[in-house]
Amino acid sequence: MIKIDNTTATISSSQLQSATEACRSVLANKQLGFWQLPQRPQLIADSIRAAQRLRENGDRLLLFGIGGSSLGPRFLADLYSHSPQQIGICDNADPLYLERIWGRAEDWKRGSFVFISKSGNTIETLASLQRFHEYVRAVDASWWKRALVISEPKDNPLTQWAKEKQVPVLEFPVDVGGRFSVLTPVGLMVASFMGKKAEEFMQGAAWSLQHEKLAAELVAQSLASFERKEWITMFWTYSSLFQHFGDWMVQLWAESLAKKETVNGEPAPRVSTPVAAIGATDQHSIIQQVMEGARDKWVVIHRVAELASCGPLGKDLLIPSLKPLQNQTLGRLLQAEAQATAQALAHQGVSVLELTVQDTSPSSVGALLMLWQWVVAGLGASLRINAFDQPGVELGKRLALKILSGQ
């Protein structure tokens, strides 16, 4: 389903052994919910049922959430929605942007609305709900009859509103953090809404959890890149449909690994800043920097094998210089560019790892998502940091409320 094709750095058996132990320690920790999700069929069944009910309102959906509550669903929406209009992602408190997504209020006489916040207290999501109410109330004063909430099963501002308005609430598991939530109802409900089988994501996730060697190799390679002082990790994905996979990866990596202190209160080891790039697009933007800039990067290239057979170019060539591509496919060009980029980078002494994902099916995607979640959790265990909190985001939130209240 997923394999490492090439890597410029080899890992010693002792590095692999210690990474393996870190990966095992993650799966031994029963307080972590994310790796136990394939064993919770009730969450899958609830997601499917909720999606079916929303579909009765038509096939369009607005999703309100931010960070871990939007990046996973956004990736799945990019990959699987039948049109760019099917799923609108309202993930920023930006009034012009939201109005662009919403379009005309009349369009929302049908369609559904899902509000996602683990804590139920996310200011951007609650304020966007309020703004949407102002926007749509003239068309349907009780629009929330077509709404759904995904939140922790606790009393909080969002679930209290849901209770008052009789909006159904789907469970955001308390033992799964926002950035580890794509395989909870957060992602599964949206995938089901688009007609994808939620069970298949879980089969893929289970596949990854059985491939300890793959996860351990990625943990060991990541640690080795830090030892080489490669302080930028580029997740370079060769398909535009994976663009928001890159954004999801950036959050997972950045929030989980960059910590001031270890679990023992000592200064935490330095980790890299993650950057997402898209091939071949970014071969026309940032690659000059990677090729000729400082050797401070580790490039992880993701290719999708099935693309190579897609996009036939035919033999009726309009432009003679395309001769080498006659009767080939556009996907084959993209694949050749991915391989060539890896070779060119390696040739310049840039560290590269190539990962091939079989296809864009739910099982492959479920495998990819669970694999990286496990790797990041394993990295946290290796670095002895808490990969599941995010203390650095609190100060900004407090200051924003202070500014708003005029203090």
Next chain:
Amino acid sequence: MIKIDNTTATISSSQLQSATEACRSVLANKQLGFWQLPQRPQLIADSIRAAQRLRENGDRLLLFGIGGSSLGPRFLADLYSHSPQQIGICDNADPLYLERIWGRAEDWKRGSFVFISKSGNTIETLASLQRFHEYVRAVDASWWKRALVISEPKDNPLTQWAKEKQVPVLEFPVDVGGRFSVLTPVGLMVASFMGKKAEEFMQGAAWSLQHEKLAAELVAQSLASFERKEWITMFWTYSSLFQHFGDWMVQLWAESLAKKETVNGEPAPRVSTPVAAIGATDQHSIIQQVMEGARDKWVVIHRVAELASCGPLGKDLLIPSLKPLQNQTLGRLLQAEAQATAQALAHQGVSVLELTVQDTSPSSVGALLMLWQWVVAGLGASLRINAFDQPGVELGKRLALKILSGQ
């Protein structure tokens, strides 16, 4: 139109003086076309006329291009198109992604197609043209009657095809590089197609060229960030509509500044890797890294002043915890978050500069685009590198063709 609000680092008068001289040297170089564009009314007039002609085919447009030929127009399309479907940007040789943009072939019985490549030889753009032909030929065998080419006025594969099929060709000025081309017909034709006045972008651009002190301050601040060994420059923009401004900035910075050699053949000085982020969205993803990770970043925050008055939240509050926002706007929340993020970062010792752009009007946007082009060119002059080539991208291209031909 644009001003620096706050900065954590102060610049000495000698730093500012030397940056000023670098900025002046750019405007003294008559071989550089980008800063002379406001003096070329013919390009503006041609862009407007071409856009008017394309509008006769309906108000939808597919744009084929990559890198400098797509990032500028993509930013403008995000900002100004009346719906996400109006302008489709085909900027990757990804077959599944392109088919998602194209939708049903029948939809393209109307609409227009523009192919942009400075050299006329960009493999991804030519191959996508070929693929589109295979896709749409059954619906309209001579679809190119509704096409336009933007390319250098020279014989090349794209202009030869245009000549053969009688497709009009709009001039891509030979003295303007791809990543400096947004204020040529590349961006102006698309903006005109969306009903925006091309002249206003140029008025804004001219405004920036008169504000030498602003450009010099940004050059000096950038150089000072390199002296502080801040090897990641984050362009953090507080509006989702500016997302592709960030991508445009990344290309401009990365391709222009990361060079192996100076113009004298000496090893070039080290520069930063640019990263784009969006607020408030990325306050839920990468900010943990910026707050608690290594102090290797300079954060440049862009705010749009007019947003603060947009998105009224009303007084009929659905959720009691929104009380501090009663009768305020969503844009005010976004602005408070931008300010709070800058304060929180500064409090943690992260270097920050805040830039305020007045609004999203063509003149403000034209000013912003010209300002950063001037700053990057000025940085190139300061660092004594060629900011206008990209030698590091060639090896990958050669290797891709080798792989495709089976060698």
